[in-house]
Amino acid sequence: MTGNDVDVIGNSASEAGLFARPLFQDAKARALSRVGVLDIGSNSVRLVVFDGAARSPAYFYNEKVMCGLGAGMAETGKLNPEGKARALSAMHRFARLAEGMGIAPLTAVATAAMRDAIDGPAFREEVEKATGLKIWVIDGEEEARLSAQGVLLGWPGSYGLVCDIGGSSMELAEIHDGEVGRRVSSPLGPLKFKDMEGGKKAREKHIKQVMKDLADHMGAQRDRLFLVGGSWRAIARIDMHRRNYPLHVLHEYRMDAESVAETIGYIEGADLDKLRGECGISSSRMALVPYAAEVLSRLVSTFEPKDIAISSYGIREGLLYEQMPQDLRKRDPLIEASYFAENKDARMPGFGRRLFDFVRPLFPQADTTLLRLAKAACLMHDVSWRAHPDYRAEVCFDNATRANLGGLKHWERVFLGLALLHRYKNKREGTRFEDLYALLDDEWLQKAEILGKALRFGAMLWMSEDGDSGADLEWSREDKVLTLKLVESASALYGEVAESRFKSLANSLGASDYKVEIT
Numbered sequence: 018m019t020g021n022d023v024d025v026i027g028n029s030a031s032e033a034g035l036f037a038r039p040l041f042q043d044a045k046a047r048a049l050s051r052v053g054v055l056d057i058g059s060n061s062v063r064l065v066v067f068d069g070a071a072r073s074p075a076y077f078y079n080e081k082v083m084c085g086l087g088a089g090m091a092e093t094g095k096l097n098p099e100g101k102a103r104a105l106s107a108m109h110r111f112a113r114l115a116e117g118m119g120i121a122p123l124t125a126v127a128t129a130a131m132r133d134a135i136d137g138p139a140f141r142e143e144v145e146k147a148t149g150l151k152i153w154v155i156d157g158e159e160e161a162r163l164s165a166q167g168v169l170l171g172w173p174g175s176y177g178l179v180c181d182i183g184g185s186s187m188e189l190a191e192i193h194d195g196e197v198g199r200r201v202s203s204p205l206g207p208l209k210f211k212d213m214e215g216g217k218k219a220r221e222k223h224i225k226q227v228m229k230d231l232a233d234h235m236g237a238q239r240d241r242l243f244l245v246g247g248s249w250r251a252i253a254r255i256d257m258h259r260r261n262y263p264l265h266v267l268h269e270y271r272m273d274a275e276s277v278a279e280t281i282g283y284i285e286g287a288d289l290d291k292l293r294g295e296c297g298i299s300s301s302r303m304a305l306v307p308y309a310a311e312v313l314s315r316l317v318s319t320f321e322p323k324d325i326a327i328s329s330y331g332i333r334e335g336l337l338y339e340q341m342p343q344d345l346r347k348r349d350p351l352i353e354a355s356y357f358a359e360n361k362d363a364r365m366p367g368f369g370r371r372l373f374d375f376v377r378p379l380f381p382q383a384d385t386t387l388l389r390l391a392k393a394a395c396l397m398h399d400v401s402w403r404a405h406p407d408y409r410a411e412v413c414f415d416n417a418t419r420a421n422l423g424g425l426k427h428w429e430r431v432f433l434g435l436a437l438l439h440r441y442k443n444k445r446e447g448t449r450f451e452d453l454y455a456l457l458d459d460e461w462l463q464k465a466e467i468l469g470k471a472l473r474f475g476a477m478l479w480m481s482e483d484g485d486s487g488a489d490l491e492w493s494r495e496d497k498v499l500t501l502k503l504v505e506s507a508s509a510l511y512g513e514v515a516e517s518r519f520k521s522l523a524n525s526l527g528a529s530d531y532k533v534e535i536t
């Protein structure tokens with residue numbers, strides 16, 4: 018996360034900002050608590066219903082039908098007839114579902130195939146009549162803008178170039194400092210290459226020419242490249258498979274020019290049927306992957322981005338972002354989601370904030386990255402209390418690493434997961450997750466352990482809803498002494514088990530001594 022305008026970190030927990038009242042409790046945000054959007058793409062038609070902490074949306078409902086409205090359009094100029102029939106019945110179903118969920122009317126947007134087809138307007142009328150939906154056929158720049166806004170939902174305040182590949186078009190948009198800048202649409206959708214004459218050579222020439230025009234329009238874009246769209250995600254999945262990458266979360270997955278080149282070579286040499294089974298890619302998607310790979314190769318060699326990130330957030334999340342008030346947009350998606358989880362699932366919502374004050378002295382030199390993760394861990398330290406005790410540590414780890422969260426890099430997911438694992442367990446060896454630990458270096462492994470053990474200890478010292486715990490930690494790095502200061506009335510809380518946890522924390526810190534002071 019970058020960007021100073023992002024309301025993330027207060028140096029102390031009492032500062033407004035981070036621990037101010039979570040915005041999803043505001044009326045404005047509550048109105049967003051269930052939002053349905055319908056994305057009528059050239060490949061797929063998808064209904065998404067967002068729920069929960071709007072700043073970090075949960076997918077209350079998500080259904081996609083690969084209709085292929087744009088298939089064959091390059092030749093006929095018309096929507097694919099079979100695709101139309103499938104899209105119509107999908108939209109019928111989605112409109113009914115939305116009614117049933119009480120979220121109608123849906124915000125429905127249609128992109129390249131619908132806007133370019135000769136029979137697009139007639140089909141739109143037909144659908145509107147039959148389903149009662151209102152469809153917005155958006156132009157390429159608007160498509161680019163919305164999808165860039167989706168990226169901003171996950172990376173508030175970041176810089177870079179967003180590239181959304183659909184079935185019949187490919188959009189580019191610049192983002193900087195929380196805003197969408199220049200944008201442009203192109204015909205580089207993989208469905209358009211299927212029936213192109215002249216084979217690979219002709220395609221290469223065409224892609225090269227179009228990409229050059231795009232580069233002229235967009236200017237130099239050497240920051241991060243954000244990839245949005247099902248065909249890019251499929252390529253990323255293959256990249257993970259090739260590299261044997263341990264975490265199968267696509268959002269925030271990173272690639273670089275080299276791995277892209279290797280993966281494209283790998284795809285070219287692969288038995289696509291076999292690969293598709295191994296990576297869990299549908300056959301209709303796999304049919305587009307080789308074309309998308311050719312576009313990606315040219316995209317990367319043209320713009321030379323400093324790094325490449327996959328974004329699962331795109332046009333649909335952009336529509337949600339569009340409806341958010343500015344103050345909500347600025348919120349940190351991770352912290353908002355952590356608040357939400359605490360409120361929903363913790364035994365004593367509000368305790369996380371005080372726990373953060375308790376563990377804070379252990380990290381006197383913490384940077385904002387660590388503080389932010391520590392805050393999230395504190396807020397989520399108790400959300401898995403209902404799980405079976407034998408599995409609680411693993412459930413915690415799983416929750417954090419595989420959660421549908423924005424605003425978290427992969428190594429940060431593992432850090433959070435490990436801290437929460439150590440909240441229940443001293444040892445991290447012997448779990449099913451060991452290969453994931455490799456995403457952290459030793460220093461961060463150690464920090465996760467200290468944080469987790471501090472949560473474990475702190476959570477024992479107090480079981481009341483409000484008031485001060487009367488317990489504080491002091492850590493002196495110079496003489497390596499860890500001190501627990503307890504007010505007299507709380508001294509009974511420091512029992513045998515608490516003592517052994519305190520000792521274990523002192524051990525992980527490398528303390529030469531630990532002591533308790535009753536004040």
Ligand code: LMR
Nearest residue numbers: 058059060061183184247
């Ligand atoms: C589309 O045009 O359908 C895309 O945005 C999404 C996809 O499935 O490729």
Ligand code: MG
Nearest residue numbers: 058059128183
């Ligand atoms: Mg699309």
